[in-house]
Amino acid sequence: MILHSIKIKNFRGIHKECTFDFNAPFILLSAQNGMGKTTVIDAVEWALTGTIGRLEAAYNTRSTNDKERRKNTAGILRNKDAAQGDLIQVELRFSADNEEFIVRRKQSRDILKSNESYCEYISGNDQKCQDLLSRINDGKFYQHHFCDIQKSINMQSYKRDEITNLFSEFISEYKEEECVADNLDLFIDDVDLRIEQHKQKKDNIEFQIANAEKSLEEFKNAPMILPYAQDIIFEEETTELASLKEEQLREQLEKLQLCAYRKCSDLLSVVMQDRTTREIIAKLEDLLVHLEKHGDNIREVFQLNKEGNVTLFLESLQQQLDSLKRIKINKRTLPRYIPQILQLSHPSFTQEYCEAVQQEIHKKQAQVKNLETDISVATDGNRVLNMLTDLIGLKDPLLEYRKQELAKTNLVRCPICGSPQFGQLNEDQILHEVRSYITANDRLVGEKKAAIEKNRAEIDARYSDLIKLANIAIEQKQQEYEKKLTHIQTLNTSCSAYFEILAWLKLHCTGETACEWSDATHVTELVKKYQHQLQPEAEISNNYRQALFLLEDILRVDLPHDKQLDMSIYKMAQKAGKNAPALISDASAEALTAKIRSIESVLRNQKYIELQKLLSEKQKELQNVLDDEEKLYQLKAIAQKKKSEILDVVRQLKDTEFESVGPYLRLLYKKLARVNSISEVHLKSADGKISLVDEQEKNIVNILSNGQLSVFVLAYFFAGILSRADNELCKIYFIDDLTACMDDVNMLAFLDLMKYQMLSERKNIEQIFFASCDYRVCELLRYKLEGSRIPFTELSDNDFAKKIDAR
């Protein structure tokens, strides 16, 4: 890779656009301080990486927060004469792999941040150029390609981990090897996982073996096969069991079991029937006892209700009684209750009596009404007369009225009573007549009021009689009902046991009428009839025993603890038996038992053989799993060994490399430093960090003078160049004013080192940018380059001045 030229605008020391041509493997920048030497070098770095390593670390150290950063920003990239909005631009022309590229980097903000700028690819393959810059910009461009006074100063202040980082570049990376080791770790995890799976498999097999062994314990020896009777019970039955497969055997066994259920059902049917008959007889005998004891009561109940149920009767009676208790009679409610009371049929409270009393009351009430009307009329007249009298007290208007009326006509009537004498009588006479009239009328009203009071008293007396009689009627009826109720309840109590038995019997005996149940003779006949139906006890007992045996021993039904067969078991057997195949011949319980046991013996025999086979297979399987597990453990050990070996060798290689870095640096230092205060250089490693020490294990940076330190930094710089030579993409290096504090001898050695490296066919360096303000150094370098015919371009004071003039 070679740089050909650079075009700079608004960048650090350069304002107006300037172009600098390089076009040589050696570029000597010889000019006074401030002319722009470092700006050109910085511009190259910025164009390639977007940052300036020399400034970045210092800038970041100074700017500990945003406020500080803003303060430190001004002028860091943009030329001080450029306007605030002017773009900072650097355009670099270079070639690599025989292809020329031009890249232009721009940035608007005056900030030193690697991702702040952007690139325009002016010439060459964009992608290729982008890839190239991406590879160059590995974050270590400044560290690998620049040697300046700052590095020399920094060397003294580096911390141990920074030193470690500084020298790590001399150590080869063993990424693939470490990757293999890491992957072997993953592989070991997988092996562990498989071991775990094998363990689970082993546990599972061991469990199966234990089960098989436990199952085999049931068989002390290979079970005997019992003979199978040749008579056919159902259609599809096969008597040659040997010809049947297990599934067919089980199918036949199932059918036989169903037959056994049916057999059980048949046996239990007789047992259950007999049991019911015995129960009926017992109930009938109980019934006879009750009839003898409460016969009359029972028959009375039957008279009350044909079915012998008096409950409804009792409820109805109670309702009627409650209804009577709810009646509250007074003058107002009496008319409403009279029909109901009449229904009670009381001898005193009759229809005729009620009507007579009511007519009398109605008559008295009419009289009262007439008297009230009379009083009302008389009272109204008196009220008008009183008002008139008051009016006469203020007689002027009345007299004025008469005067006006007399003026109109000769006949003037009293406006109150209409008397024609009104127009003729004098004023005092009128008043006298009125007063007389009122007095007479008041007396008449008093008489009529007295008559009303008398009539009302008589009405109340009639009502009182009627109510009294009604209450007597109700009370007597209540007593009657209560008595009746008590009687029926007594009947019911004495007959309840009878009727309970009767209810049970009605369910189990049909065809008997209600009255027949109250007839002791008839019941006695029934007892005899059922006793006749009873089976012999021995037969019933035998049936029961056979059913119990089939259920418990052959069909293995879980029976109650007391082994009593009840209706539910009978129903269960009956239900299962319904699915039994059609029978050709009726098999006995013993025959079914023998056949079932025969098939079971065959199945047990087969099971025994299978268990033996299974056990053998599982034991082999277990052995295989154990073998595999052993192999996995071995494989894990091999993988661990391989991983350890790889890491050990890598560690050994790194250690060797580390050990050789010191002597290597020493060689270069020896070549460059004529007066040598250190005879050995070592990188001493401890706690993962390293120190740079001499033969006495003293820190080298403490021993060396500034000039020697510059030489040591140069030795480090060239050691890096040489060690990376094979893999370095950009073999361009920048040395900026490092010779300032070097003496002539060391400086001469350094210039020679550069010269011989440039002359070397190894081409470890393709281009050097050497900046110095020391004219003696520049002159000597120029002399040596010319003498050894190394092509070089010099950017001298004049060249920079021209650019200054141009700006």
Place this chain on the structure above:
Amino acid sequence: MRRNDVDLINEFLNYGYHDITTPTNALNYGLNIELFYNQDEDGMPVKPEELYRIFVSKYCDELFLVLNGDNRDLPKLCSRWDQKAILFSNFGSTGKSALEKLMYNMVQLILCAEEDAGQKFDRSIEQSLDTTRKLLLPCRIEDEGQIFIEESNAVEIPFHLIREDTIQPDSSIIDTLHDLMPKAGDGVDFLLKCQKSGKRKQHKQKNFDDDNYNAIKGWLIKDDPTFYQN
């Protein structure tokens, strides 16, 4: 010759320097090196006893005076040869440009016996750049006149380039590592790249599928005789 020793004469020749120790050879490059010689009683040029060789670079821009410094007063020796160099830089050639090229590129390479190196040598003479640059070089001179220099000392010869493999690791260890690593035919190239890992262990998931697992297994047990065989 010991391992890593550098044959000085060969070193000059290998780096393209020409031996102009004899005046005749020097004249081929337009240089009169008799100015470095002594004169006998007859005024004939005699090679000084301390002078081993004189070399000139390919482009005649460097001159190396290889001198024997053993048992000599080095400052005096250097001073005497500086005088000779001044004489040479003025009259060593008819071509002035040729002399100008050499004028500041003359080196006295003063050889000293190895065992004397270090403590005995007064390297202060190297600080002097008057006329010539002075380099003190410990060496071992064989009976046949061959001059051998240890590699660690040879770096002081200005044009001697340090081998880049100085910090390269031991090749035998590299070979061991190579043997431990999978080969192209092992079918486990995927091991060279970082595989996804980590939390899968917790989830009881395999890191490698069965094919890759078997490939790794095959690679691991290939050369391991200890692996259990059915």
